[in-house]
Amino acid sequence: MKRRNFLKSSVVASSTMMMPAFLKSGFGQTKLTSRSGKILVVVQLSGGNDGLNTVVPYENDIYYKNRPTLAIPKKEVLKLDDGLGLHPSLGALRDLYNNGELSVINSVGYPNPNRSHFRSMDIWQTGSASDEFLSTGWLGRYLDSECETCPVYQAIEVDDGLSLAMKGAQRNAFAMSNVNKIRKAADNKYLKKMSQLAAPEEHNVAYLYKTLADTQQSTDYLYEKTKAYRSKITYPKSAIGKDFKQIAELITTDSPTQIYYVSLGGFDTHSGQKKKQHNLLKEYSQAIEAFTKDLKSNDLFEDVVIMTFSEFGRRVNQNASGGTDHGTANNVFLMGGKLKRAGFYNEAPDLTNLASQDLDYDIDFREIYATVLDKCLNANSNAILNGNFKGLNVL
């Protein structure tokens, strides 16, 4: 049993030897900030996951009437409470629910919803209103306002590149699909040498060399941290399984990283939904199962909050191709070892009075962002979200 120690302030020690001369004079000293709060893991289900088949209203006739062949049969639903249950693939979430470690927030959306993937994903990633176009991500703005001297791996996206959510005006998160991969890329004798020797004069070139140095140092640091440790839990061989394993290993070896961002794609099920969604949710559930098991085995689950969302839900009625089309409101999952309020946060979506087969939202997604920003990250959510969102009493 390993208990987590929140780190106290200290200077990044490991690679100062390799720092280029022009940085040694205090240009870009980074400090490890002592972390308070919890680690946030954001899981993005890309493409618009069908919420009604994920959190299933198995006692609602309207559901079955609108989805004659696509609705989940009542006997297959993993029943939870109040006529709501989970898609049969989500065994791990059922277990978390029974342990009081899952909160399901129904009908999450925003006013004037946009049904374009492109726009809606931007809205979610930038934390904007439906008619606003922001060019920074909500987590990027968190880094801007709260992380002036944090190391660049304060926020890690488990991917080869960064999403808009993780880009700020002055600061960006760190993109890496796994430590070995970035190490291989950074393990370049030439670049290492050049980086050490560089004495740039022009400010843009200096910025590039600084970013290079930060990347090399971060890579070294993360590699050193995790090299001796491999999780003892068996993770599924899927991409998302591997991503979660990487996250778990970083958390367990005490990386100061406070935010992880990971995504799973393929949810745009306009046709052949039954099988596609079944498989994807199974991948997701199995990855979550291994991850939570891993964290629990090291007594770390209480220090972590996992937030799962999709850029929109789908319409109530099934279409002519065994699928569903873009919709609006959807559910959001919050998981953690120490939730203030577990279970269903609010009522199931109302399937009556549907003007156009689109579900109405009940909770603005920015309330959830405010909740995690305030409670997990101890940040000022108002400034970051540019609005007064009180948050939910879930964490």
Add this chain to the structure above:
Amino acid sequence: MIDQKMQIKHLYLRAGFGLNAREWMQRKDWSIKKAVNELFGQAEKSKPLATIAPVNGGIKSEDRKERFKFRTAEKQLVKKISVDWLLRMADPRESSLMEKMSLFWHGHFACRSRAGYLANNQLNTIRKYGLGSFKELVLAIAKDAAMIRYLDNHRNKKNNPNENFARELMELFTIGIGHYTEQDVKEAARAFTGWNSDKQGVYELKERQHDYGRKTFMNKEGRFNGGDIIDIILEKNETAYFITKKIYSYFVNEQIDEPIVKELADSFYRSDYDIKQLMLYIFESDWFYDPKNIGTKIKSPTEFTVGIFRQLNGVPTQPRALLRVQKALGQTLFNPPNVAGWGAGKYWIDNSTLMLRLSLPTSIFNSSNLAFSVKPELEDMGKKRIRKLSATIDLDPIIEMTEGLNTEEILETLQIFLLQSPLAIPQKRIQSFVLEKEEREKFLLNFCIRLMSLPEYQMC
């Protein structure tokens, strides 16, 4: 004042995508006037792109599966158009100025195109007016089917106006925030009602949807249509300033020199928005060649990738792989992040994009696997890997340029040729990374790769 050959290099980098070694050797003693004449002369000779027809004649199918098939075919066409454009940018036989100017306007009039014929038509519009009259350019864009659909103007109807296009026209494309009111946006929207297109993407005024009534716009009154609105906006010299500032930022320096920009804006306004004249003015001014403007711009993904091929006289053998690289670096043609378009400078740089940029020359010329996965389109299933990237190069220009030189001189020459920014590293240290025993071509190529793998090569 920097020397002649560096000025020539600066000009061709900013007005185009650079020069290969032979071209540079030929031009390094030219006067700026001569070089500018060549650039503009070539631009004048460039031809419109071949027309591309809409898939299925632009007619929407009743069958869902067929609709999906047509949509996919259109997306493939856009990819082809993007690839062709990238290849044109890198081709010394094409007009670099035309392609660079088109890239600038393409970024300015940010628009997502998901159909080949729409993207192609828009690009042709930009090519036709991009070095001509800004007034005609704006009017043509307002009538462009891709833009009409992107900014919902096809939904802008007399009984139910949609303000999206009118707003972005003023906020982003012409005069900028702070010089018009919300009421102006409403009235302008009315003037553009009915501005639509037919199934082949040709502009069409839907008369029954057009509001012919009197409008009050920027304190003027009349039965304005879209063209009138554009005229009124351009009558304001704030418009000239807004556009000039953007052009200055892109072609000269992100740090704005106010007196110069004001002078340029006044000239642009007085010339009745003559783009060619503005660009001539910029490229022929002494201040353009001031050291503070040389090598101070971080290349956009397009300038960077195209520049590699342009300078080394190379052609990518899998141009489609290039599209994935572009995506990974954050710049997909015909697919800006939103209507505000792409950013510039540091905007392009994070740990992932920087490492990819620094490793790209090695990957291309050693034909190795990039081992990078690109995020999927939200409609797609999974991440897509960038596989092999390779190129065929003609090293003769470089061989000629370094004829008879010793190792140190070779490095010096290549460094001056490839980099705009002074080396932040002692030259000797780079030398130690290249094996002298290798045969000449390999040796030269390796030197080039070493130099192109430095952060300094990211600057132009």
